[in-house]
Each structure stands twice: as structure tokens, then as C-alpha cells.
Amino acid sequence: AQKVTQAQTEISVVEKEDVTLDCVYETRDTTYYLFWYKQPPSGELVFLIRRNSFDEQNEISGRYSWNFQKSTSSFNFTITASQVVDSAVYFCALSEAKAGNMLTFGGGTRLMVKP
């Protein structure tokens, strides 16, 4: 069965620091997809990125970057030069091709960026 683990339940940093949110997953499927979502205090889950299991190329989008390593079953998320507006709960999620679009979420990491 699939499983997503976000070991860091809460992280606190000072503005402008870099921060990495860890995500480790388990799956028996060879084709799968990994996601990151942001949940600000308003409650809505905001889609950040999707990765398929055949594409290990790291991605950078502005201050956000993602490091996908199949060898360690990890899909870590780094925020460079953090800002107060980055404060939110971040969820990593997995879907297996054979399970359609079903998402299995990690427990989330609460990031607090202090000014």
C-alpha cells in the first residue's frame, strides 16, 4: 500500500532563511505521481507541483525548488529566502497510476516564518 511520511510536523525559521521540507514515500507501483500542496490559514489547498516517477529532473520555480530522488524515495521541497507569506501547512502527496487519481497525503509540515 502507498504511504507518505512527512517527519517534520512543525518548522520555524526567520525570514530570509532557506528551509527544506522533507517527504518520503512508499509505493509498489512503478508509475506514480508526487505532489506538493500548500494550505495557508484560509484553508484552501493550493497546488504547487506534480512530478511523475519517470522524471527525476529537479525543478525550480522562483524561490521554490524540488529534489526528487527515487533511490531514497524522497521528494523534498526547498524554499529559498523564506518570507512571512510562506507560512502555511505544506502537504506532500502520492498517487499511483493503478489507483487512478487517488491521492494519499502525508501528515503535513507546518512552516512558520517569523519576521
Place this chain on the structure above:
Amino acid sequence: GAGVSQSPSNKVTEKGKDVELRCDPISGHTALYWYRQSLGQGLEFLIYFQGNSAPDKSGLPSDRFSAERTGGSVSTLTIQRTQQEDSAVYLCASSLALGAGGNTIYFGEGSWLTVV
């Protein structure tokens, strides 16, 4: 708007009453999902609709929970005889359903349910 729309945004109900939560997915999305997020907890899958196929109800926690989707669009999640442990945010989401999966799922802002 163009996103997933949910109503009500907040609902306070007395224990034992029935509640209905509504979800209007993104236009053109054939897949619709309900998730639940209890206070301080992660996201728990409840039910999944895909087109005209029978829904995947494997996540519904008890027979007090049911959902329907009319006309392949709007969905209603019904909780009968509500209990205090039903208090949570109920999140609806939708996606295209192309290929073997991996389509991005877009979430609404949720319906905050409080059972007193």
C-alpha cells in the same frame, strides 16, 4: 469563479441533526473527490466519483455518511445523525481523468463543520 466551489463555508449543527455539504467542481472535470481534515490531522479520503462509474466509497467512515453526484457535476455529501467527532473541514476537489492517473487535483476552500 473558475475554481471548485463549496457551500456552506461554515456550518454549526447540533448533535443528531443531518447536514448536507455541496460541491460544484471545475467545469469539465469528470472526477470529483471528498476529503476530510480533522483538527490537527491530515487529509482523509472519503469518496471518489469518476464520470458515470460507480463511486469509490471505500473511505467513508460509517454508514451515516453518503454522497451523490447529480448530472456528473454538482455533488452533495450528507452526514446523518451527526456526532461530535464529525467536526472537521470537508474538502471537495476535482480533476480531469485522463489516462492512467496523475492528473492534478484542485481543491475548494472547504466546508467547516462544527457539531455541538
